[in-house]
Amino acid sequence: MTDLRIERDCLGEMEIPNDQYYGIQTHRMEKVSGTANLPVIFYPDMHYALAQIKKAAAIANGKIGAMPADVSKAIAQACDEMLTGKFNDQFPLDMWQGGGYTCVNMNVNEVIGNRANEILTGHKGTEKVHPNTHVNMGQSTNDTIPSATHLGMIGRVDELIKQLELLAASLRKKEEEFKDVVKVGRTCIQDALPLTLGQEFSGYASVVERMARKVRHLRPGCFEIVMGGSAVGTGFSAAPGYKDALYVELSKQYGEEVKPMENLFDGFQNPDFIVEVSGVLKEVAMTLSKICKDFRLMGSGPRSGFMEVNVPALSPGSSIMPGKINPTVPEMVIQISHQVVGNDVAISMAYDEGELDLNVWDATFYKCLFENFQLINSELEILRAHCVDGMTANKERCAQEANSSIALSTVVATALGYPMGVKVAHYCEQTGKNVREAVVEMGLMTVEEAKKLVDPMLMTNPHAAGPVVDAFKKEKKLI
Structure with missing residues (x-):
């Protein structure tokens, strides 16, 4: 027989399997969850950022005397455990949810609350630690979710900078390798003045380096959040001293200064930073796509195309034509750009749909933005390692075209x-x-x-x- 516990919320009560750390509100939303068959935790950045926020809030509330010390300590411990991935299977909610991701915030509150209660009492429940009263103290979904989205981007931005710089370095190596390979230039896909293959690759390296600088420019915005604003920016429900103590703890956890946006009402109303990040990701994706379209043309052949470079052969390119090899990596990159641009359109629409004192379209922002991070970071490594690094020049063919x-x-x-x-x-x-x-x-x-x-x-x-x-x-x- 299943061991059950009873939980209550403003809509009534429910029996919850006792092996689950999540509770009644998550169960209610789970019934209308699953349209994408993709859980929010698929991109764990938001959940881990929420754990950092909940930990900092508990410590801050403990320090100012708003929360019992043992409760503060238990919540912090539960958050540390969550950050190891221990509870990843306790976040079942689907990526597409209404209510500004209130259900995601409460799912995290319930898991941390039940684990903290378990630490203090030996069992799950709410008698010592309540998900709303304690874990969510001084907070609202309206400040935690946008803040977690910003903080969750830090690792993705850092990885993107790293991958762009690695690709740029590979392209610079090819610039040197191809510096003596003269070829015909092409404008409007017509013969133009000659240049070297190395000069072409210097252009590719330069634009990728520029993209890395643009991404780096975004990084400070990830550390500007709206925590302390509570539901609409006023900070109501937070104890005196909470906000200052919270930012001290968050900065300590991240090892860099985390600070509130200059105007929290603006921050609640206008998630324009998400649009800015999405726009740069789109630029990166389209830049990579343009380069890969060039690789696809330059490697076309092997006898009736441009035949200027050899794109690494990774698999047979036809089920019926022996010897045909497709530019699989460049074509993958081009298709990813299609998805990234589509996601950017969705993010733009979600920003436009904001009204009055809160933009509630967090699901669109998170799903589309972090999918783009995932796609671009992954494709960059594949493009570098399985295409650019192994590319060679057809020097004789290039010289023949240039001379003719x-x-x-x-x-x-x-x-x-x-x-x-x-x-x-x-x-x-x-x-x-x-x-x-x-x-x-x-x-x-x-x-x-x-x-x-x-x-x-x-x-x-x-x-x-x-x-x-x-x-x-x-x-x-x-x-």
């Missing part, structure tokens, strides 16, 4: 004027000759002059090309 590009006629336009450059380009189109051959056949340059000026590698370095072109023009008395 009609865009090299730009050097003729620079040296002999734009109309002559056009004539050379047309000659190449009509005869199938490359630019170096064309200028010799048209009598515009000697073989040696053509070899010196119509050099794709020279054209990748304006500091070197300028003097060579000027010397030619002076010799021809063009200047």
